[in-house]
Amino acid sequence: MPSAAVAEDRIFQALGDRSRRAIFESLMRGEAAVKDLTARFDISQPAVSQHLATLKGAGLVKGRREGRCVYYRVEPRGMKPLLDWIEHYRAFWPERMARLERLLDEMGE
Amino acid sequence: MTLVDTTAKGQGETISFEFDLRHVPHKVWRALTDPALLAQWLLPVADFALEQGKAFTFRRPPIGGWDGTVHCRMLEIEEHRKLSYIWRAGDFVDTVLTFTLTPTIAGTRLSLVQSGFAQKQNAGGARYGWKLMGANLIELLDRIP
Numbered sequence: 714m715p716s717a718a719v720a721e722d723r724i725f726q727a728l729g730d731r732s733r734r735a736i737f738e739s740l741m742r743g744e745a746a747v748k749d750l751t752a753r754f755d756i757s758q759p760a761v762s763q764h765l766a767t768l769k770g771a772g773l774v775k776g777r778r779e780g781r782c783v784y785y786r787v788e789p790r791g792m793k794p795l796l797d798w799i800e801h802y803r804a805f806w807p808e809r810m811a812r813l814e815r816l817l818d819e820m821g822e
Numbered sequence: 823m824t825l826v827d828t829t830a831k832g833q834g835e836t837i838s839f840e841f842d843l844r845h846v847p848h849k850v851w852r853a854l855t856d857p858a859l860l861a862q863w864l865l866p867v868a869d870f871a872l873e874q875g876k877a878f879t880f881r882r883p884p885i886g887g888w889d890g891t892v893h894c895r896m897l898e899i900e901e902h903r904k905l906s907y908i909w910r911a912g913d914f915v916d917t918v919l920t921f922t923l924t925p926t927i928a929g930t931r932l933s934l935v936q937s938g939f940a941q942k943q944n945a946g947g948a949r950y951g952w953k954l955m956g957a958n959l960i961e962l963l964d965r966i967p
Contacts, residue, residue, distance in 0.1 A: 809863060820852070
């Protein structure tokens with residue numbers, strides 16, 4: 714299990730590439746094999762496989778072997794670190810505002 | 823203090839809050855704009871100045887893959903009424919933070935809006951933005967046990 718920082722880095726790197734984002738978003742519509750994705754995008758099969766390996770390494774997609782084909786799908790839990798950013802701020806501001814009020818109470822006019 | 827989370831339901835790109843404070847706007851304004859006071863309630867700040875376009879930074883301890891530096895740029899200053907600046911943290915949070923002060927009988931209603939979580943990524947850049955916060959992803963997340 715990689716540390717949170719390493720996991721985040723991998724996700725940011727994986728999604729920092731436009732082709733990988735396109736593949737990821739395409740998989741959000743449903744499971745697909747490498748050949749399906751190669752047909753959908755103007756990218757060679759080895760390049761698609763490489764992108765999928767990166768997405769998989771970041772925990773964003775999962776593969777399922779069926780005969781000679783591997784089918785890929787989105788792993789929704791993989792996006793959790795990104796959602797945590799918003800949650801961080803949702804908790805951050807009320808806590809800071811409570812501090813602001815304490816400070817205002819202590820300040821002179 | 824009453825705190826109301828006014829973020830619209832299902833809205834992924836903006837968070838907003840309203841606070842009713844029993845202090846007059848000019849005093850709240852001081853707390854929002856004096857670096858020594860900012861350090862006491864928000865975060866230690868460097869290079870802060872009330873000048874449009876001024877770059878400044880907040881610092882907090884590192885968290886996750888982020889070094890803890892918040893890069894800011896002053897956007898809008900309306901004395902005692904409104905303060906708005908860019909709030910950029912790591913590769914991923916590129917937002918605009920806006921404080922609005924409205925006088926009330928009891929003191930001040932302070933509204934805080936942080937928007938832009940869903941901004942489109944810049945072309946070819948590492949910033950991904952939040953468009954995946956759209957219906958597809960929400961729906962997928964709902965299915966997580």
